[in-house]
Amino acid sequence: MTAATNLRQVPLLRRYLTFTWITLGLAAVILVLSAFNSPSLLVNTLVSGGMWAMMAGGLALVFGVMNIPNFAHGELFMLGSLTASLVYGPIRELTLSSKSDVLKWLGPFPGILVACAVGFVAGIILEGSVFRQLRKRSRESWVMNTFLLTAGVSVIMQNTDMLVFGNFPRGISRYWDFKPINILGVTLAVDRLMVFVIAMVVIAAFALFLQKTRTGRAMRAVSMDETGAQMAGISLNGVYRLTLGLSSALAALAGASLLWLLPATPTVGQAPLLVAWYVVILAGLGNVQGAIIGGFLVAMIQQFTAYYVSLDWVDVVPTAFIILVLLFKPSGLFGSEVKGVWEQ
Amino acid sequence: MTFKGQDITKLPPHLISQLGIGYVSESLNLFPAMSIYENLLVGAHTVKDKAKVKSQMDLVFELFPRLLERRDQLAGTMSGGERKMLAIGRGMMPAPTLMLVDEPSLGLAPIPTLATFDALKQLSARGTTILLVEQNVNTTLRIVDRAYVLEQGAVALEGTGEQLLHDSHVQEAYLGV
Numbered sequence: 001m002t003a004a005t006n007l008r009q010v011p012l013l014r015r016y017l018t019f020t021w022i023t024l025g026l027a028a029v030i031l032v033l034s035a036f037n038s039p040s041l042l043v044n045t046l047v048s049g050g051m052w053a054m055m056a057g058g059l060a061l062v063f064g065v066m067n068i069p070n071f072a073h074g075e076l077f078m079l080g081s082l083t084a085s086l087v088y089g090p091i092r093e094l095t096l097s098s099k100s101d102v103l104k105w106l107g108p109f110p111g112i113l114v115a116c117a118v119g120f121v122a123g124i125i126l127e128g129s130v131f132r133q134l135r136k137r138s139r140e141s142w143v144m145n146t147f148l149l150t151a152g153v154s155v156i157m158q159n160t161d162m163l164v165f166g167n168f169p170r171g172i173s174r175y176w177d178f179k180p181i182n183i184l185g186v187t188l189a190v191d192r193l194m195v196f197v198i199a200m201v202v203i204a205a206f207a208l209f210l211q212k213t214r215t216g217r218a219m220r221a222v223s224m225d226e227t228g229a230q231m232a233g234i235s236l237n238g239v240y241r242l243t244l245g246l247s248s249a250l251a252a253l254a255g256a257s258l259l260w261l262l263p264a265t266p267t268v269g270q271a272p273l274l275v276a277w278y279v280v281i282l283a284g285l286g287n288v289q290g291a292i293i294g295g296f297l298v299a300m301i302q303q304f305t306a307y308y309v310s311l312d313w314v315d316v317v318p319t320a321f322i323i324l325v326l327l328f329k330p331s332g333l334f335g336s337e338v339k340g341v342w343e344q
Numbered sequence: 345m346t347f348k349g350q351d352i353t354k355l356p357p358h359l360i361s362q363l364g365i366g367y368v369s370e371s372l373n374l375f376p377a378m379s380i381y382e383n384l385l386v387g388a389h390t391v392k393d394k395a396k397v398k399s400q401m402d403l404v405f406e407l408f409p410r411l412l413e414r415r416d417q418l419a420g421t422m423s424g425g426e427r428k429m430l431a432i433g434r435g436m437m438p439a440p441t442l443m444l445v446d447e448p449s450l451g452l453a454p455i456p457t458l459a460t461f462d463a464l465k466q467l468s469a470r471g472t473t474i475l476l477v478e479q480n481v482n483t484t485l486r487i488v489d490r491a492y493v494l495e496q497g498a499v500a501l502e503g504t505g506e507q508l509l510h511d512s513h514v515q516e517a518y519l520g521v
Binding site for chain 2: 214217218220221224225227228229230231232233234235236
């Protein structure tokens with residue numbers, strides 16, 4: 001526990017002159033300056049950052065509340081993109097043949113929403129059939145055991161997908177069949193814009209849910225002290241179910257929203273899983289707020305690397321950056337001694 | 345083990361607390377990265393009626409004005425005495441009929457200890473039954489209605505606080521008179 005200091009009494013300057021804020025400030029300055037040079041950098045950072053924030057936010061939530069390093073998170077992304085492609089396929093025929101613009105706008109949403117729901121249910125099943133069973137038996141070396149379990153679940157899900165749906169990509173060229181929009185001199189495909197809007201709305205709703213609602217508070221309470229939460233009459237199993245459901249729904253939503261970029265294949269979730277782990281390690285394990293900001297930071301590093309160096313280096317540079325950060329702040333950018341999914 | 349005629353031996357913890365048994369543990373189990381206000385709100389998790397949450401919170405703040413002063417401060421940044429107050433306050437939020445309090449004087453300086461006991465006394469005067477486990481014999485016996493002395497797992501003595509305070513065995517073994 002930290003010394004008894006009231007955060008509000010720390011001078012503003014000292015509060016923000018920390019390693020974390022200096023890093024973030026530098027990133028923001030670089031991003032804004034580069035936007036004059038090439039606006040597409042800013043746009044791409046925001047678009048992919050939103051997706052990484054959604055993936056990493058779910059991963060951080062599960063780790064923060066349940067102490068599970070979820071290596072099957074990528075397969076929930078895959079489940080989302082598969083569901084969306086299966087549902088959207090037939091609907092696409094309908095909307096393409098219709099002349100109505102409204103139908104064309106609404107067409108992609110059933111697929112995305114169904115994917116989200118499937119992800120939610122899959123998460124609840126995963127919790128009930130895997131983690132709950134382990135909890136009943138033993139909580140010894142919990143993190144190691146759940147890591148192995150999720151790695152196993154990941155293999156099973158990938159191979160089941162391959163067995164049932166085959167090993168070929170099910171992709172679409174675009175969700176929204178409209179002319180690209182021009183914003184501040186950047187031509188932006190409607191799909192990119194919509195994905196950004198979806199991410200922003202969902203992240204805002206997710207943050208509000210965690211901060212302001214009774215259930216969100218219960219989740220944060222469980223992440224900080226399970227015994228204390230039980231004393232207050234919170235059902236741990238209920239919170240666990242919801243945690244995994246929500247996290248999986250977020251991953252599936254990301255998978256569905258990115259179907260036009262990453263076609264559904266059995267291993268489509270692997271790359272997003274890795275990025276989500278970069279983000280979570282960079283931000284500090286189990287911190288959702290940090291993971292959301294970290295998502296944008298990693299997206300920025302990737303976009304800059306792809307733009308100024310080469311696409312082959314997009315995994316190298318973020319990893320090097322993470323190593324650098326961990327050298328100076330081993331608990332991650334937003335890590336702290338107090339465990340909780342949402343720091344005040 | 346029964347409570348109000350219901351067997352609670354095998355009930356999961358969260359259901360026991362919903363029956364009206366509050367518990368303030370020795371280690372407090374507060375939520376360090378939440379404000380005092382939020383800690384209290386979580387304490388009222390099982391209370392659906394918003395007006396009742398509000399009135400219970402007013403009661404907590406009346407009993408512990410200190411908590412009201414620091415309403416938005418994070419629980420993890422408070423002193424030991426304040427944390428103890430918050431733990432008791434959080435236990436009060438669902439208006440339990442029985443409150444179990446485990447060693448409230450643990451790790452506290454004499455003045456905060458007295459303040460904590462005083463608050464418990466007021467709480468019991470307002471109609472909450474309090475079951476207190478303590479090793480601070482002198483102070484405890486002065487505020488309790490009934491006391492039991494446990495020795496090696498069995499009840500060795502029982503009586504009102506006043507009676508035990510003047511009991512020769514208690515004086516010799518625990519008070520060092």
